[in-house]
Amino acid sequence: MAKSIDVSDLNIYYGDFLAVEGVSMTIKARSVTAFIGPSGCGKSTMLRSLNRMHEVIPGARVEGKVMVDGQSLYGPDVDPVAVRRSIGMVFQRPNPFPTMSIYDNVLAGSRLNSRKLSKADADDIVERSLTHANLWNEVKDRLGKPGQGLSGGQQQRLCIARAIAVEPEVLLMDEPCSALDPISTSAIEDLIHELKSDYTIVIVTHNMQQAARVSDETGFFNLKAAGQPGHLVEFNATKKMFTNPDEPATEAYISGRFG
Amino acid sequence: MSSTVALSHAKLPRWAPALVGVVSLAAAGLPAMLLGWGLFAWLVASVLLFLAALPGWSLVVEGRRSAVDRLMTGLVWSAFGVAVLPLVWLIYVVVDQGAQAINGEFLTYSMRGVIGDEQGGVYHALIGTVFITLAATVVSVPIGILTAVYLVEYGGRSKLARWITFLVDVMTGIPSIVAGLFALALVVLIFGPAFRMGFGGSIALSLLMIPTVVRSAEEMFRLVPMDLREASYALGVPKWRTILKVVVPTAIGGVITGIVLAISRVIGETAPLLVVAGATDGVNFNLFDGRMTTLPVFIYSQYAQSTPAGYQRAWGGALVLIAIVMLLNLIARLLGKLLAPKKA
Numbered sequence A: 001m002a003k004s005i006d007v008s009d010l011n012i013y014y015g016d017f018l019a020v021e022g023v024s025m026t027i028k029a030r031s032v033t034a035f036i037g038p039s040g041c042g043k044s045t046m047l048r049s050l051n052r053m054h055e056v057i058p059g060a061r062v063e064g065k066v067m068v069d070g071q072s073l074y075g076p077d078v079d080p081v082a083v084r085r086s087i088g089m090v091f092q093r094p095n096p097f098p099t100m101s102i103y104d105n106v107l108a109g110s111r112l113n114s115r116k117l118s119k120a121d122a123d124d125i126v127e128r129s130l131t132h133a134n135l136w137n138e139v140k141d142r143l144g145k146p147g148q149g150l151s152g153g154q155q156q157r158l159c160i161a162r163a164i165a166v167e168p169e170v171l172l173m174d175e176p177c178s179a180l181d182p183i184s185t186s187a188i189e190d191l192i193h194e195l196k197s198d199y200t201i202v203i204v205t206h207n208m209q210q211a212a213r214v215s216d217e218t219g220f221f222n223l224k225a226a227g228q229p230g231h232l233v234e235f236n237a238t239k240k241m242f243t244n245p246d247e248p249a250t251e252a253y254i255s256g257r258f259g
Numbered sequence B: 001m002s003s004t005v006a007l008s009h010a011k012l013p014r015w016a017p018a019l020v021g022v023v024s025l026a027a028a029g030l031p032a033m034l035l036g037w038g039l040f041a042w043l044v045a046s047v048l049l050f051l052a053a054l055p056g057w058s059l060v061v062e063g064r065r066s067a068v069d070r071l072m073t074g075l076v077w078s079a080f081g082v083a084v085l086p087l088v089w090l091i092y093v094v095v096d097q098g099a100q101a102i103n104g105e106f107l108t109y110s111m112r113g114v115i116g117d118e119q120g121g122v123y124h125a126l127i128g129t130v131f132i133t134l135a136a137t138v139v140s141v142p143i144g145i146l147t148a149v150y151l152v153e154y155g156g157r158s159k160l161a162r163w164i165t166f167l168v169d170v171m172t173g174i175p176s177i178v179a180g181l182f183a184l185a186l187v188v189l190i191f192g193p194a195f196r197m198g199f200g201g202s203i204a205l206s207l208l209m210i211p212t213v214v215r216s217a218e219e220m221f222r223l224v225p226m227d228l229r230e231a232s233y234a235l236g237v238p239k240w241r242t243i244l245k246v247v248v249p250t251a252i253g254g255v256i257t258g259i260v261l262a263i264s265r266v267i268g269e270t271a272p273l274l275v276v277a278g279a280t281d282g283v284n285f286n287l288f289d290g291r292m293t294t295l296p297v298f299i300y301s302q303y304a305q306s307t308p309a310g311y312q313r314a315w316g317g318a319l320v321l322i323a324i325v326m327l328l329n330l331i332a333r334l335l336g337k338l339l340a341p342k343k344a
Helices: A043-049 A080-086 A102-106 A108-112 A119-132 A152-165 A182-195 A208-214 A238-243 A248-254 B016-035 B039-061 B064-099 B104-108 B123-155 B159-172 B176-191 B198-223 B226-234 B239-267 B271-276 B295-305 B308-339
Strands: A005-014 A017-027 A032-036 A060-068 A087-090 A170-174 A200-204 A217-223 A230-237
Touching: A005 A043, A017 A043, A017 A217, A032 A043, A032 A208, A043 A170, A043 A200, A043 A230, A080 A087, A087 A152, A087 B226, A102 A108, A102 A119, A102 A152, A108 A152, A108 B226, A108 B239, A119 A152, A119 A182, A152 A170, A152 A182, A152 B226, A182 A200, A182 A208, A208 A238, A217 A238, A217 A248, A230 A238, A230 A248, A238 A248, B016 B039, B039 B064, B064 B308, B104 B123, B104 B308, B123 B159, B123 B198, B123 B239, B123 B295, B123 B308, B159 B198, B176 B198, B176 B271, B198 B239, B198 B271, B226 B239, B239 B308, B271 B295, B295 B308
Parallel strands: A017 A230, A032 A200, A032 A217, A087 A170, A170 A200
Antiparallel strands: A005 A017, A005 A060, A217 A230
16 A cells, blocks of 8 residues: 655746755655755655645646656646545644534545445544544544544644545655644654554654654755755665764754754 | 832722713713703713813823823723714614504505505515515625635636726725616616516626625635645545535635625615616515515605605614614524534
């Protein structure tokens, strides 16, 4: 089910502005890949281009290749909606649908697409996804309550449950813990470890300790100078990145001498 | 002296504003009685006295900042009174005058064959108002909401979207009689010069309603956070389903409130309906053929008779109209509350 992603020579533009330049990397299946780097260096843009979410912003476009298991994401006959169905995403701020209960939020992927589900199947998906997201025990008695009544950390786990309920092949996470307290963060990091066995996970984070804790491989993005496009400085196994990086710039960033 | 800052200072007692209020009323009452002022002049004089006395007292006891605070608080309350008083007065007068006219017969009979001081009724006008306004709503709401969806979700900053916004703004300023003449021209062009129908009135009213609906729906759709749209896209939901199932349901409470406000705004229109739908004494259930009277037109024509019975019926019609608008507002509030996103 989980798939690997090959990126080669990817340039991402907003209108005429080149935001990210010349990225090539291979993201392995069933592993956690972290993107780190200073603000504005294009990590989130890069992440969003992996499921064509950046196209939501008017004028955004991409040059280069992104291949998921040998299929190009940017081929002329590729439907972005189909891409997003198989590559799920969790956002920085928890965003459960305010009009829906916890139960319906988990089923949102099916409900919004008007897919018919039997009651038993629906119950099964809800329980499985919430259990997977470590939220089942906290909410099983109030599935009919609005999703926005949960705490921030619970809401974020609800969003993760919602994303995995549609059984994507890849899960993209855009700073999923930046709005959360340490306890909720640790719950989500545990969750990432568990999800790794089934999904390919790509996570953007500002927190280098978090990258070191959860990821198998890490990509470091940086800007050459303000106003210049972001680029990938180094992509390596996380252990190597944090002990003996190839690039001096990476070491400077990770050791706190810079940025 | 140490540099300690004094954290407490003298304060007026809590009942000070009430005391000054009573004293001002009494003090202004003296010249009012002696010089024979009316109620209105007495109230104005009391308010002015109050606005001078309370800050003055406060300045002596509490200091400058508190005095300014009391003055501004007083001004705000006075402005509130000025704004609300006419409204309360209007409702009082209409209910007082109109209640005498209301009875079972008034609500269930038309004016057909009613001569002079005989008891007549608003039934035909009630039917006319309900039918014409309903038809106008049915025409304007889809157009208005779809326009708003285009402006917010598809138009972006395109030239077409900016033109539509501009034209909607212009439409907001159309005098209602012009809308009426436009609808008349349209009906006459299609059906011939002597043709009148209630639906023509609906066309005129929708011209007045559409800009209000577009504007309020647009505001509400813009308030829906981008996060929710992205969450939906990221689940592989196409844009049209996202709009239909995420954006619209999230905004529906406010959209309904906007629609009801638009209805309340046009339900009292007289001129365009007089022109297009005409006036009649009888009940007409057919929107597409024959003249139809609405409540404002009924009020106008009864008032124009200049007889005591006519005035009486005009007040009765006004009360019925206000009651309908009030009811619509209550329904809108209820729907808004029921449909708004729930918090735990």
